[in-house]
Amino acid sequence: MAAPRHPGAAQPLDRRGGPPGTRCGSRPAGGRGDRGDRGRRPTGGAGAVRRRSRPRTAPTDAEVRVIHSRSSRRRRPPADQHVADWCDALSRRLRAGDTLHSAIVSTPAPEPVARSLAPVLLALDRGASLSTAILSAQHRSSALDTAVTVISACATLGGPAAEPLDRVAATMRRRVADTADRRAQSAQARLSALTLTVLPAGVLFVLAVTSEAVRHGVSTTTGALGIGVGLVLNGLGWWWMRRIIGRRP
Numbered sequence: 001m002a003a004p005r006h007p008g009a010a011q012p013l014d015r016r017g018g019p020p021g022t023r024c025g026s027r028p029a030g031g032r033g034d035r036g037d038r039g040r041r042p043t044g045g046a047g048a049v050r051r052r053s054r055p056r057t058a059p060t061d062a063e064v065r066v067i068h069s070r071s072s073r074r075r076r077p078p079a080d081q082h083v084a085d086w087c088d089a090l091s092r093r094l095r096a097g098d099t100l101h102s103a104i105v106s107t108p109a110p111e112p113v114a115r116s117l118a119p120v121l122l123a124l125d126r127g128a129s130l131s132t133a134i135l136s137a138q139h140r141s142s143a144l145d146t147a148v149t150v151i152s153a154c155a156t157l158g159g160p161a162a163e164p165l166d167r168v169a170a171t172m173r174r175r176v177a178d179t180a181d182r183r184a185q186s187a188q189a190r191l192s193a194l195t196l197t198v199l200p201a202g203v204l205f206v207l208a209v210t211s212e213a214v215r216h217g218v219s220t221t222t223g224a225l226g227i228g229v230g231l232v233l234n235g236l237g238w239w240w241m242r243r244i245i246g247r248r249p
Contacts, residue, residue, distance in 0.1 A: 077141035078113045078116055078143065078144050079141070079143070080141075080175045080179075081176050082110040082113050082143075083113060083141075083169075086113045087147055087165045087168045090103050091162045094160070100154060101124065104117075104120070104121075104124070104134075116138050116140060119133075119138055130155040134148050146171070147168050189244075189245050190241075190242075192241075193242065193245065204227070
């Protein structure tokens with residue numbers, strides 16, 4: 001029977017050098033681990049360190065002009081079909097009883113037309129008159145110019161605007177049909193221009209591969225000069241044919 005231990009008696013050490021019941025490598029409370037935890041910054045609560053965000057500044061006038069010029073180069077003006085669809089939508093809203101001002105503000109437009117009308121809607125929101133605001137449309141094509149002129153005249157002179165917009169839409173659709181018809185009729189001419197442009201270069205390549213005399217002639221100064229002049233004339237002919245075929249009446 002083991003003798004009772006006094007409270008003040010020293011506890012025996014085990015083989016690891018620590019008091020019985022402790023694991024190897026364990027540290028008592030209040031050691032380095034606690035000092036390391038106390039040295040860390042709090043991540044939340046009242047003592048948390050908040051990062052200061054950089055103040056946002058408005059773009060300067062020069063930056064706005066650069067951004068606008070880059071977007072102008074990338075964007076194309078609205079096509080005839082887009083303007084025709086928009087005029088039809090405006091005419092339907094006008095026949096339903098809306099005013100010209102409310103029809104332009106509330107009618108959804110195709111994406112190219114909507115981009116061009118963004119300054120118009122901004123001017124109307126700031127209180128400008130419709131006859132003045134409609135003239136601020138950007139990226140205007142010939143089709144959009146026609147629609148803008150008609151809308152400006154209707155807003156200035158008054159009167160029903162549904163019928164003039166219907167006529168603009170009909171005119172734009174006739175343009176689209178004429179363009180498609182002209183492209184179909186010029187298909188043979190475009191194919192001929194492509195053939196006359198590619199065929200000489202193809203024949204020269206085949207002869208240079210198969211004929212020793214042609215390779216010798218090409219390697220001389222006179223032969224290289226002749227080939228260069230021929231390529232320049234061939235490119236000019238291709239450009240002139242495309243200009244004739246793609247010209248509008």
